[in-house]
Amino acid sequence: MTCKKKLIEVAIPLEAINAASAREKSIRHGHPSTLHLWWARRPLAACRAVLFAQLVDDPSSHPDQFPTAEDQERERQRLFAIIEDLVKWENSTNEEVLERARAEIRRSCGGVLPPVYDPFSGGGSIPLEAQRLGLPAYGSDLNPVAVMIGKAMIEIPPKFKDMPPIHPGIKERSFYRNAEGLAEDVKYYGEWMREKAWERIGHLYPLVDLPKEYGSGKGTAIAWIWARTVPSPDPAYADVHVPITTSFMLSSKPGKEAWIEPKVDRSNKTITFVAHNAGTKSEIAKAKEGTKAGRGANFRCLLSDSAITSEYVKRVAQSGGMGQMLIAIATEGKNGRVFVSPTAAQETVAVDVERQRAPGIALPNHSQYVGVLGYGFETFGDLFTSRQLVALNAFSDLISEVRAQILIDAVAAGLQVDAEPLRLGGLGAQAYADAVSVYLGFCVSKSADYWSNLCTWRSDPKNLGVGHVFARQAIPMVWDFAEANPFSKSSGNFLTSLDWIVRVVRELPGTTSGEIRQVDAQSVDYPVGSVISTDPPYYDSIPYADISDFFYSWIRGALRPTFPDQLNTIAVPKMEELVADRMRHGGADAAEAFFLTGMTSAISRMCGHSSPDYPAAIYYAFKQSEVEQEGISSTGWATFLQAIMEAGYSVVGTWPVRTELANRTRASGSNALANSVVLVCRKKEASAEVITRAEFIRALKRELPPAIAELQAANIAPADMPQSAIGPGMGVFSRYKAVLESDDSPMTVKAALQLINRELDEYLGGIQGEFDADTRFAITWFEQNGLKAGDYGTANNIATARGISVESVKHAGIVESAAGKVRILKRDEMDAEWEPDADGHLTVWECCQHLVRLHEKYGIGHEAAVMLKKFGPKADDVRDLAYVLYNICEKRGDAKEATAYNALIADWTDLTREAATAPLTNRSGQMRFEV
Structure with missing residues (x-):
């Protein structure tokens, strides 16, 4: 690689990013997602971390400063600490933390900050976080609803940065930072609208x-x-x-x-x-x-x-x-x-x-x-009911009136009287009136979600009140519905929608300029030297163009005079939307062809115009059902990767990002698959050669095992390992011009994914040879029987093949053998007072099971940490066994047991940290492992 390797191509603190991303789902007040509903937004924490890691050099790129592996790892951990602070929601407005991250980016970029472009900007998470990190932020989308959300979040706040409000009367404070003054005006004129509406329709x-x-x-x-x-x-x-x-x-x-x-x-x-x-x-x-x-x-x-x-x-x-x-x-x-x-x-x-x-x-x-x-x-x-239509129309009609009032007040407050509106780059009174009216137009559209005959009455104690239409990404049928009062003080009223919006605007960074355009991703004109970070549509995902018409009608009615070019169509454009929609394209095959052609074209344009100095980051969201049915070689995933390959990219890394909170306290303990994968891509070398299937398999066998070992060392959760292993595996596949099958046809991405998964299975099977004989017996027996009893004769054959007897495994405290039957002891049947240093017949199996037992009971606590410390250098064997057993449980369909091993690995970093400072007690002697 001639350019500097970036941090995201080597390692990132994945668990910290996942924990922050999952937690973000429960944060409401001030979160940009509450400005206006948009579906499938990427978590801000993940976007922020990925952008930082895309731009910051990995220490291995500076051998003069970090000559040894140890030096590089120390520096990596320093950068990880910055990311771990950066992803916390509480630090999203912490200038000290943000400036520390910006300084690292400036250092790696030679002081010249590159523009970040997201050609599928959707809800605007990526451009917003680029802006927060001090980078020039650009984005585009075909959907006018998404474009308007992006403009409200990214374009408008920097134009009126640090400006005091213009409304008459008492101001909330004397100093206004970022968009705080704009937010206060949105609040003031929103309340003005509410009073005018009450006068007209309150009866x-x-x-x-x-x-x-x-x-x-x-x-x-x-x-x-x-x-x-x-x-x-x-x-x-x-x-x-x-x-x-x-x-x-x-x-x-x-x-x-x-x-x-x-x-x-x-x-x-x-x-x-x-x-x-x-x-x-x-x-x-x-x-x-x-x-x-x-x-x-x-x-x-x-x-x-x-x-x-x-x-x-x-x-x-x-x-x-x-x-x-x-x-x-x-x-x-x-x-x-x-x-x-x-x-x-x-x-x-x-x-x-x-x-x-x-x-x-x-x-x-x-x-x-x-x-x-x-x-x-x-x-x-x-x-909508007749009364709901009256209310929505009344508030919508008031947008033009409130805009006229804001213009009068803005001129009185001293803003320049110019002819340039907001859409043409104006910064004076007219542009400011446009800006405030955009957020008030969102109030109308946002209220429609609560003023529909599809809203439910929620009777549960935690959410007692009016529910909104889009509780999920669909328009549901509702048999009994709640008609909210726009003028009450409870759920569904106009001022509540206004308050959500004001809270968001108040916290928007607006630190650098930004621009969101309405354009097809296949036609984007990228700024020179763009860094690509994007979240494209996902194959046969929900057709958001269809359901976003619910909001588009109201946004268009309220804001068409302000943004006539973006809101000039009767409905949201449908046919151009890059999803494999069978209904639109006349069947599955035609839909797949449309998606592959369009996505390849869009990503080709990305690849051709992005900076060669930085890797691209492309998000892919898995549907849980998709993966459960087809695994990592699912049609949607394979088709998406195929588009990336054909566009000229080589995949050099994959990072699984978890965005959903589990129902357990320890969210990372769930063995559900990650919701998204971030693909790290570089432009394929022009000199790429053609190889055969046999040569590809040999390259996989040579390069994949050490890469998987590194992922294990980084404590990638077992549930995420198949997706993580795709990175180095596809890195091998995609660096070649083509891999030819025996009949000289090009190997498909789907076939390559299957081979990568096979190599992962072989790797996990191979590390079993490093364990003691009793543990190897237990693995084989567990694979065949789980925790159920089996015949003694079969057990004896397995034991003999490993140079031991069933009695040896029984003596080790792993199995019960009686009446011609053998079964593995459950964790709760093992000695609760067991100490590894007092066990004369110690095995990796026992260590793993006792550690899992303590982790299930106490989590990342003193008990599990002390136990881990007592394992000494064999702790890595215990972690390896957890990976092996998770893989077996997945194949057996034992979700409960799989979760226990996944949770242990997910918390391994924290456990190791706790173990480092935990005092050892009751150590009776030197530990030893039977081999």
Whole structure:
């Protein structure tokens, strides 16, 4: 390699990055993800760490400064410490920590900071973190919703950096840093909009009469809770609409349970609803059932108890016969929420509203992601009630009015009166009014996620209130829905959306200039010397262009005058979106061909215009189902790698990044696969040669084992090892122009992945030979029988082949042998008082099992650390055995046992650190291992 090797090509502190990335999912206040919903954002911690490691030299690139391996490792650990600080959320605005990282980048880049470009910028995580690190930040996306999010995060804040707010009246502080002044103006004018909207449509949201037991008087509604209805399928009640609901629960908070009682009068053919703010166990249990009768759209009729089938519901809905009825009202009481029975007056106010203009974009024909298909919903406008449309239109129309008011106030505050708007690079009063209105337009779009007839009422104690539409990356069908009050003080109100946005804007870095463009990745004009760090679409991923039309209609309505070029289409562009969508392209083969051709073209352009001095970082997100079914050679993964190879890149490393919190305290202990893989790529050498399959396998056998050993030394979790081993494996494959099969056809990436995985299995099998004979017996026996008993004769043959007897393994305390059967002892059957230095027949198997037992019980605690220290130089053998046993458990489908070994390796670094300072006690003698 003629250019300097970067840190990301050698090693990164993966567990620290993974821990910070997973934790980030639980952080809300001020996190950029809460500016506006976008799907599949990469964690900021991972983006920040990857960018740093892409730009900073690995110590091996400076043999004059770090001549020995030990010197290089010490320097690497110093850089790791910077990353470990850098990825912490608390340090994302810590200038001391950030400047330490920036200084390292400047040193490695010779003081000239290269531009970072993400041609699939999506939610903007990568350009934002480039900006935070002081780098010129660029990005682009085809989707106008993503482009607007990127502009709001990356383009606008630097233009008005350190500027005080312009609104009249009292200011919050005397000194404003970064975008704090902009944030204060967003808050001020958002509240102005809310008051104007109340003046115009507040009468549509009347107060609610509170029950006598709650002091009577009036209360503000939090939400009106509705049930969809269909005519009873029973001919005797065919003229009566009955509710189809998933639940009648309003609150499951212990001691404050609330529920809805449907009162059925069959003689008068009526159903009324009574809200109860307390209930017995049996009443609560019955309320949880609603009128559901099995899975899907299957219900029971409250009047006749006859079945309401899914087919019946669809038939009624498609003919326009589905209705809705008010079943309860959630209100703000003096001492918390109070649930009130519906009244005819409250229902009339809502349903008698004249329906206003609605988004006319047709819903996509994607039943996998659009659950409302078949139930009478045809356009995005159908996802809103008449009253919700009135509210959304009222707030949307106010954007132009508030922009005019901001312009007046900006001029009064002394901003330049110029003719240049924001979109043309203006910095004066007009541009500032545009900027503030962008965030207020987001308030409208963000509110739509809570003002839809697909919002649920969440009754669980932790999330009591209105749920939003996109709880997952789909548009779900909802049978009972909550209509939020825009003017309440609880979930789903306008000021809550405003507050989320203000918190984000206040914390945006805005340290360097940035630019986000709307352009197809195949047509990007890259700045000279760009560093590529990007998160492309993932093969047959969710077609975000389809579902983002939900927001696009409202963003376009509010902000088209501000950004007419980006918002000039009726809907989000679909056909050009680089995903393998079978529906759009007429089948799986055509979809795959479209993806491969388009992605190869986009990555070829990347490869041709990026700086040769820095590796590219390309993220790939695995779908768990994809990997479970096909492993690391899955179609999507192989197709993506094929595009990278054909584009002219060579893969020199792969790093698995975990972005989801597990349900356990120790998230890294889960044996679930990493959510994303970062591929480190360099331009392929022009002199690359062609080799045969046999030569490729020989190269793998020569180069992969030491690379895997290095990954083990870095304590890569066993669950992540197959993905991590792809890096060095594909590094071998992709450095050649082609690898030819026996019939002279080029080897596919999928075939290469399978060979790499085979070599990994052989490596893990080979290291077994380093263990003592008793441990080798136990491995083989565990592989064949797990923890179940097997025949003594078979066990004896296995033992004899290893030069020992079953009695030897029994004497070592590994197995139980009786009545012609042999089985491995479970960890909880082993001696809890066991000490390695007191064991006269010590084995690696025992050490591993006792360490796992202590780790499962105490985690990274004193007990496990002391035990690890007592193993001395044989600790590495214990770690190697954990890798081997994890691999066996995966093949056996023993997820529980696999998790135990994965968790041990995931925490190995911390355990080793604890062991280094742990005092040894009760050491009775010199340890020895039987061989």
